[in-house]
Amino acid sequence: MDDLTGKNVIVTGASKGIGAATAQAMVAAGANVIAHYGGDKAGAAAATQGKATLIQADFTDMSAVDAFWNHAKAAANGRIDVLVNNAGIMRQTGGIGDPIEEWDSVWDEAIAVNVSAPARLMRHAVRDWLDTGEKGAIIGIGSWVSTRGTSNPGAIAYAASKAAISAATKTVARNYAAQGILAYVIAPGVVGTQMSVASAEKTGGVDAVTATLPMGEWVPPSDIAETAVFLASGRARHLTGATIDLNGAAYIR
Template sequence: EDWDAVWTEAMAVNVHAPARLLRHAVSGWLDADEPGAIIGIGSWATTRGTSNPGAIAYAASKAAIAAATKTVARNYADRGILAYIISPGVVRTQMSVDSAALTGGEAAVTATLPMGEWVPPSDIGELAAFLAEGRARHLTGATIDVNGAAYIR
């Protein structure tokens, strides 16, 4: 695998595109009567690192967008713009299934999880919807871990 190509793609997908969205959202909300909420999707790889050396670019890209989102929270909270990071653990996605296949299979991964199950994607979606409603304004800037106690800060 071409390391430079993997790095470039991870940065394009996980940093450059979301950063453009951040910039446009903030710009549009600065003068809005009802500013909105930015919800970034992070990864526990941003604080734990990753046990998969092939995922270095992924971990770095998720850390970059987390820092950008937290910077938006810090600088625009006084204008009503909220920003959060949801940091999932092992969510049942194709990427996680593919990764598990490289590290002993789904059963081996599941055995390492305190709840004995992968995070359902709906848990992430429901949390994002709750945050987007603005009902937890004082969580702005927070990273919210959703991993069934697999990683506790």
């Protein structure tokens, strides 16, 4: 495993699923992890086994996002090396066929949590690195739905929001590479998380979704986590700007 000793790493949405696996892997690699959670502190604590700084923040509130960044920097003695933008929300309703009030509510929440909050953290990180002349890396946890759309009509806001933050991350990669600021997007397919199970229930069930996958299994969160650790190591500088597909050959482009 890559050695991240001495690196200060933020992982958002560290309570469950991909975020929990990533925070756990970062801790195992020796990083000083600042683990964000929304409401499930116990989940974040379990994932990091008491070896991370846990900070709560409501990512629908941009002032809370700003406060989270300041607290994270303080916990890291003023220097963040890697930002893993993982926190996200995927509602199963709010599609075209749903009431307009539900549509508006789901879209507002998706844009706030999946776009505005991670973009704001990215802005903080890049500005700090530019001010100090330090190098850093942003790892966005995206989704294959940002390029192929989603088969779940209720998740249209999720797909759109993931595409938006992916484009923002690539824009950072293109514009700040010369300053040593790297940015990547990991785009998983069907991952073994509760969020994916809930989505599968809207599109035929777990068995039906699994039957469409060439490997006959869902992507384990640990695959995404280990990829994030590799990117955080800085050993793939010229991969900056890339979208890294992790879907078991279910979507090849």
